[in-house]
Amino acid sequence: MIAAQLLAYYFTELKDDQLKKIDKYLFSMRFSDDTLKDIMNRFRREMENGLGRDTSPTATVKMLPTFVRSIPDGSEKGDFIALDLGGSNFRILRVKVTQDKKQPVQMESQVYETPDDIIHGSGSQLFAHVADCLGDFMEKQKIKDKKIPVGFTFSFPCAQTKLDEAVLVTWTKKFKASGVEGMDVVNLLNKAIQKRGDYEADIMAVVNDTVGTMMTCGFDDQRCEVGIIIGTGTNACYMEELRHIDQVEGDEGRMCINTEWGAFGDDGSLEDLRTEFDREIDRGSINPGKQLFEKMASGMYMGELVRLILVKMAKEGLLFEGRITPELLTKGKIETKHVSAIEKSKEGLKKCMETLTRLGVEPSDEDCLAVQHVCTIVSFRSANLIASTLGGILARLKDNKGVGRLRTTVGIDGSLYKMHPQYEKMCSGMYLGEIVRQILIDLTKRGFLFRGQISETLKTRGIFETKFLSQIESDRLALLQVRAILQQLGLAGTCDDSIIVKEVCGTVSRRAAQICGAGMAAVVDKIRENRGLDHLDITVGVDGTLYKLHPHFSRIFQQTVKELAPKCDVNFLLSEDGSGKGAALITAVGCRQRELVAQQQH
Template sequence: MSGDTPALHLDGIPPDVLSKVQQYLKPFQLSEAKLREVSDRLSKDLVRGLGKNTHQKAGVKMLPTFVRTTPDGTEKGDFLALDLGGTNFRVLHVRVVEEEQKVLKMDSQICAIPKEMMLGTGEQLFDHIAACLGDFLVSQNLKGQTLPLGFTFSFPCEQKEIDKSILIRWTKGFNCSGVEGKDVVKLLKDAIHRRGDYDIGSVAMVNDTVGTMMSCGYKDQSCEIGMIIGTGTNACYMEEMKNVKRVEGEDGRMCINTEWGGFGDDGSLKDIQTEFDMMVDKTSINPGVHIFEKMISGMYLGEIVRLLLVKLAEDRLLFKGQTSEALQTPGTFETKFISEIEEQDGGLENTQKILTQLGLKWNSVNSDVVRLVCDTISSRSADLCAAALATIANRIRTNRGLSHLKTTVGVDGTVYRKHPKFSEKLRATVRRLAPECDITFLVSEDGSGKGAAMVTAVALRLAHQSRLLEDSDGEVMEEEEEEEEDK
């Protein structure tokens, strides 16, 4: 556990220097008991977020996604996927092949969104998306076919149905007029209708964590948790309908987008926030918001390390008390440096190269201290993530009254994928915190593209099954009526 001294070359650090450095690192090294406490708090927050009268004030929002089941392996067909979440958007043609249980990306196209369009009218934006979608259909010889579409729209929305999603507010530099408070699916369909030269079939709105879960769920039908640990962090999982108080119905399950990055926004993580976390939060673009995310995700880890290195240098524990202009500049210590520094082979070399690049005068003791700092910060991130994941796995197990749960987590994000030790540390801590859960991890292949198509495919399968059920019910009723008449 990260509470133990990591397996690094600490012999090269003089004992007096090491003990002073450890004083700064101690608040980041969370004991198993503390992680269990964090897990218990999150567990209560999940219930608060699901509650009809408590979700408004809950830090963990627990948003219903209207995705009612994971793939069963019988889905098939051609689908379109649209992924809008930044200055570019992607259009994809995805084919689901039942025999091979494969989700194939046939082709895709990236379309830029000009800066002025990000601040123009909503009509302009959706006309542009509809035009790019039309061009793509022509280039793929798909014009004339009416294909279902999965729509990943990575902005805060309140989902009302699988095909109805209201934009709460724009983020990421967008501010198109006439979209906030409106149904984005309707705006897209209206724009396609204005063109009049093609049509699309049913639309399913997809959050990126749900896409991650669903793209893995076709390969592995026991996948019922999706997790992202990249620039930000979030997770979704299959919850029992009877616990989802904001949606009518008691039967079956629904995928819930937890928005766990907001855990701690009510001050519940103050006891584990260090002075460095508080500084990162204070100088961020959204102070007081997404406290949990700021301790874990790629957008912030490098900055926590930078602030620590500056402090250690000020206390003359690094670089003979000298920093550099680069190290004093926020954002210059990139999170990818942590991954490079922690590589098993070549990590020491990378450390020295990065320190030189940052204009610092270092010696071998300095590079060992920097590696220890990076290891401590990434270990805490993995431990906190593991505590949150254990909370969800334990909840699913308890919900179902099982003594043992076997489940799969579909996972994505650069921190999980690129950091050399992160996934291993995460798995080890989850095993300790959720011993009755046997968890397999599956890295998602393009959740926001293939996953969006998969959500649409499952929604179509369910609609088809329910039509068949209605037809067979109708036939039974007709037969009963005929029997009555015969009597």
């Protein structure tokens, strides 16, 4: 008993000492309440710039009109095709909308791979590929002889003048197909379909995946006025009063605005909040200087961010007894999924041990605890960032309605939000793993990790996937499990190293969640102000892998929004297949409105 108590005391003292070192080392990644409010207010100013006629051309947050003017009212019905293009996989869905209350929406879908040579090739190749996949799907569904209404989810910034017309502003994520920017993507797809000549398609609507998320949640909850994606990338949309949208004629009614908030900070407005690890992530990306908010908050680089932190900590002797392996130096070795796994409390440490072992650093139990703490800090930042921007949206909704308190529903999707252990259903995972990697490199350089030795794996971009953050931060992972994740990544670390790695993961995730929360708070508060309300009730639809998969992201995100937009009661509604189902529902709304116009003309 005495031995057990002494051992427990040793680990408690060890952990507290390690965590204090990490907290001091990663101080710049933690945000105070005042900083989060400041982020929300900065985002609100950017929203105003994006909506203004004179300021919109140079605004970084583009606030793009979508020409979606209402959510489903429940009267929609019909047979629709939905195309979902936005990542390495291209999905096609057949969606049947009925009046059956038990199962109003029935879906069949198929996933088609989009190879890198297509993504990085020419625009004609890309849309020929889409047309070929659509032809194959229609043949398998035995509907090639029918002209079924099509909704096209195109998850990139587009300028729209009509619901069925979208000019690509710029590629994001990993897409670089030439000859598409500045062109109408619906026209390019129609030409590719006509070139085949063996089927017809009535493309009625082109929408962003955030709009699809809002529409999907709006089908279930008509208070849903906000959609948010927290996954590989991050973005949000909301219903704005038409009188505030200078780019569109008319003052009556509302229209959905695609904020494209991933570009928030591209003008330097977040420069004081970016760390050396964020800058390293940006320099190594395919679009340096662009989508800076997304790189801080989304899931794509969360794992890489953790890796960079661990490398630096190891170099400084804070981890792994200063040892740095080739694996630890390898980009991409730590993924966001690893971060999510490491952050789980009970099994997180085991996953951390496995991850670091794969990186060849032989982590100690202390190393695993440290890495878990790093993951927590990274994740918490992500959730805070997104919560801050969401707070801006909610504040605007509240103002728009002129209520003292806003009650609404937020539709959410995304694997980071859904699967991160405490971000319950999280923020945006594209960059968080890479941020963790950069921090680990830095801590290793300082001798805080891996005995100061940086492995070749840790030097490699992309090894620390965002999924590892979710695993490491899990509430169910024990210390040895975090060490096991580190071992899987080729990182042989000590118990101290485990503590630090877990803390790095948590820091990166927390920052991302806070940033996202600040943005969302700005959006809902704007809606409240627009409506002249003292209080706003609203539903926000959420989608995205980071939100869904990370263990802590959703909790931090929602808490940040609540603190930054206290006059808004927000119901977060998790979207299921929002990007595909939502496109079909928008098409269904379009068909309903077209039928009404036809009836009025007769």
